[in-house]
Amino acid sequence: MTMKQNFYKKIDGYVASIAGNYKENSHIISLDLGFMPDRDAIVEIIHLLRSLLFPGYFGRLDLASQSINYHIGDLLDNIYVKLHRQICHALKSQTDQSAASPDELSEKADELICRFFDKLPEIRNCLAKDVQATYDGDPSVTSTDEVVFSFPGIFAISIYRLAHELYSLLVPLIPRIMTEYAHNKTGIDIHPAANIGTPFFIDHGTGIVIGETTSIGNYVRIYQSVTLGALSPQQGQSLRGVKRHPTLEDYVIVYSGASIMGGETVIGRGSVIGSNVFLTQSVPPGSRVSLKKS
DSSP states (O other), X not given: OOHHHHHHHHHHHHHHXXXXXXXXXXXXXXXXXXOOOOHHHHHHHHHHHHHHHSBTXXXXXXXXXXXXXXXXXXXXXXXXXXXXXHHHHHHHTSGGGTTOOHHHHHHHHHHHHHHHHHTHHHHHHHHHHHHHHHHHHOTTOOOHHHHHHHOHHHHHHHHHHHHHHHHHTTOOSHHHHHHHHHHHHHSOEEOTTOEEOSSEEEESOTTOEEOTTOEEOSSEEEETTOEEEOSOXXXXXXXXXXXXXXXXXXXOEEOTTOEEEOTTOEEOTTOEEOTTOEEOSOBOTTOEEOOOOO
């Protein structure tokens, strides 16, 4: 008997075993609801949105001011078509929307996209400030072009700001797919539900974690390997909707390796948290917190 014949002899058993496992572990299978969102399509939408936010840097590089309106319209049309399809799939995947008709889903997706597009100028204003703060705060940078092209912090923040708006509009699944794509590319993990002011400066960035209920004020700067986390993650779903992550007020600086934990922890305005500090209690405005010298 050849190897292929041996496989065909056993294939019915393989099918039965895997199908049985599908039933046993039904929480990681999607059947009968229609299409789920397509991660690759969402990544493509991210790239189109970045071309819209940073024209001339990504996507078409030969843009002229005389044709910019045409370019914006073409991008918006392309984004609308692709995002509409993915939002319809995302809505269909939710239990409370699974019985909705295609026309109802399409109308809801159209409403959400228009509200999202309304916010794009505001998002771009925030990103312009984020880019400028990054340039102003890093003496190694030679231009804002360098920041836009190459800084992982700006990549992660730009995707977060887009995803946060979709999250605020109650678009399911897609915002988390977006921020986890940025996480995969940069090592910077920002939950789309976090509230982050402007400007926001991430320096270096690798290993940063910003949890779901984090609140960050304006003019905040954080460095690599900073965790803004929860104190009791082992309690799992029982903590859904509870403020679990810290609040950083305006003008706070958090240096590399610091961990600030807990929903009741507030870092007062203008405070500086030193490297490798583990902090689970609030500090008043203007504090300087560092590891105790041995």
